[in-house]
Amino acid sequence: MSKEITGTTWTVYDANTLTQNEIYGRVLCELGEKHPEIVGLSADLAKSTKIGIFQEKFPDRFINVGIAEQNMFGIAAGMARTGLLPFVSTMAAFTSMRAAEQVRTDICYQNLNVKIIATHGGVSFGSAGTTHHATEDIAIMRSFANMTVIVPADGIETANAVRAAVDWPGPVYIRTGRGFEPNYYQKEDYGFEIGKSVLVREGTDITIIATGITVLQAAEAADFLKKNHGLSVRVINMHTIKPLDEEAVMKAVTETRRIITFEEHNVIGGLGTAVADVIAQSGKGCAFTKVGFPDVYSEVGYPEDLYAYYKLDANGIIEKVQEVMQKDFEEDENWEDEF
Amino acid sequence: MALTIEEYNHLLQTAKKLRHEIVEITMKAGGAHIGGGLSVLDILVTLYFKYLNIDPEKPDAPDRDRLVLSKGHAAIAYAPVLAERGFFDKKLLDDFNKFKSPFGMHPDANKIPGCDASTGSLGHGLPIATGMALGARLQEKKFRTYCIVGDGELNEGSNWEAAMTGAHYKLTNLTVFVDRNMQMIDGPVEEIMGLEPLSDKWKAFGWDVLEINGNDIQQVANAIEKAQQATEKPVVIIAKTVKGYGVDFMEDKTQWHYGSLDSELAEKAHHSIDAVYEKLGI
Numbered sequence: 056m057s058k059e060i061t062g063t064t065w066t067v068y069d070a071n072t073l074t075q076n077e078i079y080g081r082v083l084c085e086l087g088e089k090h091p092e093i094v095g096l097s098a099d100l101a102k103s104t105k106i107g108i109f110q111e112k113f114p115d116r117f118i119n120v121g122i123a124e125q126n127m128f129g130i131a132a133g134m135a136r137t138g139l140l141p142f143v144s145t146m147a148a149f150t151s152m153r154a155a156e157q158v159r160t161d162i163c164y165q166n167l168n169v170k171i172i173a174t175h176g177g178v179s180f181g182s183a184g185t186t187h188h189a190t191e192d193i194a195i196m197r198s199f200a201n202m203t204v205i206v207p208a209d210g211i212e213t214a215n216a217v218r219a220a221v222d223w224p225g226p227v228y229i230r231t232g233r234g235f236e237p238n239y240y241q242k243e244d245y246g247f248e249i250g251k252s253v254l255v256r257e258g259t260d261i262t263i264i265a266t267g268i269t270v271l272q273a274a275e276a277a278d279f280l281k282k283n284h285g286l287s288v289r290v291i292n293m294h295t296i297k298p299l300d301e302e303a304v305m306k307a308v309t310e311t312r313r314i315i316t317f318e319e320h321n322v323i324g325g326l327g328t329a330v331a332d333v334i335a336q337s338g339k340g341c342a343f344t345k346v347g348f349p350d351v352y353s354e355v356g357y358p359e360d361l362y363a364y365y366k367l368d369a370n371g372i373i374e375k376v377q378e379v380m381q382k383d384f385e386e387d388e389n390w391e392d393e394f
Numbered sequence: 395m396a397l398t399i400e401e402y403n404h405l406l407q408t409a410k411k412l413r414h415e416i417v418e419i420t421m422k423a424g425g426a427h428i429g430g431g432l433s434v435l436d437i438l439v440t441l442y443f444k445y446l447n448i449d450p451e452k453p454d455a456p457d458r459d460r461l462v463l464s465k466g467h468a469a470i471a472y473a474p475v476l477a478e479r480g481f482f483d484k485k486l487l488d489d490f491n492k493f494k495s496p497f498g499m500h501p502d503a504n505k506i507p508g509c510d511a512s513t514g515s516l517g518h519g520l521p522i523a524t525g526m527a528l529g530a531r532l533q534e535k536k537f538r539t540y541c542i543v544g545d546g547e548l549n550e551g552s553n554w555e556a557a558m559t560g561a562h563y564k565l566t567n568l569t570v571f572v573d574r575n576m577q578m579i580d581g582p583v584e585e586i587m588g589l590e591p592l593s594d595k596w597k598a599f600g601w602d603v604l605e606i607n608g609n610d611i612q613q614v615a616n617a618i619e620k621a622q623q624a625t626e627k628p629v630v631i632i633a634k635t636v637k638g639y640g641v642d643f644m645e646d647k648t649q650w651h652y653g654s655l656d657s658e659l660a661e662k663a664h665h666s667i668d669a670v671y672e673k674l675g676i
Binding site: 137161164 | 456460462503504510511512515517518520521522523524525526527528529530532533535539551552555556558559562563
């Protein structure tokens with residue numbers, strides 16, 4: 056019943072193409088030309104996070120602090136206080152946990168103009184294991200007042216997010232993968248705007264609200280379900296987790312009345328929780344399921360094998376859609392009595 | 395000597411006046427980190443009333459000197475210093491620690507004019523100050539950045555990350571004071587988590603070290619002027635101070651890390667302060 060999507064190809068073949076993080080490095084170089092106030096910071100991961108491309112172009116505007124993330128985010132706060140626009144890049148796990156207090160107290164509390172590009176989100180650094188996986192970062196970052204949280208679907212969207220972040224006031228957290236993920240978008244002019252979701256597939260039976268790498272998987276699943284099961288599946292790319300596009304969520308509640316959230320993150324505290332809050336506060340009935348990592352520490356393996364194992368791929372979401380479609384979400388169609 | 399007799403006397407008078415105010419504010423506020431406030435006050439006074447290039451009319455001037463009070467609990471000394479320097483009306487300090495006051499136990503840069511960084515969580519200030527010094531360097535600006543850390547605070551590893559960075563990037567526009575008052579909440583620093591040999595630690599991290607009596611304004615001034623001449627290495631000034639300096643019953647007492655005063659104790663404190671400055675001819 057489900058489509059066979061195997062993923063080992065991601066790591067092996069797409070490594071040679073322009074990756075998510077390389078795109079952001081290049082975009083940052085372009086922006087650096089126009090914005091002399093932009094500086095880059097890294098904690099001994101300039102190469103892995105691709106901010107090193109900026110370093111090559113602007114060696115005098117780049118600070119490597121060595122392996123010292125807490126120090127790096129404090130330094131970024133100090134630089135922002137002198138009028139610079141720091142772009143800080145390290146792995147998502149070290150941004151959101153090792154330096155969480157510096158991000159919260161030094162940057163968010165003072166609402167400073169620091170842009171954070173956190174790479175290796177989710178389990179994209181698969182074989183590195185749990186220490187290098189970040190399945191809690193969205194929950195942590197979105198709980199910080201003043202913080203904007205963006206999870207781009209791919210490299211093209213990362214480029215859009217980095218450009219938009221320059222003009223967006225205050226701290227911004229952009230969560231990317233390791234850089235070997237396939238692109239969903241082919242070009243950049245599809246209407247990216249911070250805080251506004253993007254409709255990826257129109258549909259009336261059920262809505263999948265996806266973020267990050269799951270957008271591509273959700274789109275493939277929607278196509279498969281339409282072709283093989285005649286299901287009309289709406290897919291929303293919720294690239295901004297905070298501020299959340301509540302309008303799109305409520306539109307899905309009223310128009311499809313079945314919603315599945317889909318994210319490469321613990322089901323506690325991330326996109327699913329943010330969407331659930333909106334639905335619960337609306338008082339409207341809706342069948343709802345969160346798909347993400349269960350509340351466990353992740354296994355070691357290639358990312359694509361981990362996605363399959365945790366059912367975070369197209370096959371997994373196809374199964375989940377079919378399960379939710381079989382549920383009666385309420386007794387009657389009358390909403391007047393629900394609030 | 396760095397200071398003329400007139401300057402020295404003016405700074406002493408200012409410190410005396412502010413010590414009295416700290417006692418009053420602590421009493422009204424119902425409590426404050428008065429011990430660490432009194433230990434660091436002479437450093438703050440010397441910087442704010444002699445050396446910092448700042449303008450209270452333009453608290454956000456881009457080329458102003460910066461001061462990061464990393465030992466943010468010394469807000470009880472910092473806020474009156476900023477008020478005395480003209481950044482805001484001293485009357486506002488009557489609400490210290492009260493509901494919706496801009497002034498709490500730790501300083502908030504969003505709410506206090508002249509405050510360069512919100513601090514309080516220890517081990518944060520030196521990285522922020524390092525970023526400011528780098529910001530000056532990258533933008534070819536002349537301003538200097540000063541950072542005051544507590545000695546107990548140096549238990550936090552983030553300080554040493556920043557110390558490495560300061561030396562690596564030869565941040566001669568950054569000067570650090572260690573308020574070496576030897577006391578932390580749970581007891582004497584050397585008993586809770588020893589720092590000695592502290593001077594050697596900083597030297598090993600690539601800093602030039604000056605050791606002074608941090609409650610002696612003339613020594614503080616001399617050290618600042620020496621640090622301003624740095625060309626190769628950043629300078630740390632290990633300022634040996636007395637916790638609760640000026641109030642005899644608080645001096646060197648762990649229990650006066652945070653304390654409150656009734657009117658009777660406050661009266662005793664005022665007498666003690668007067669006696670100290672009388673000896674200094676003020």
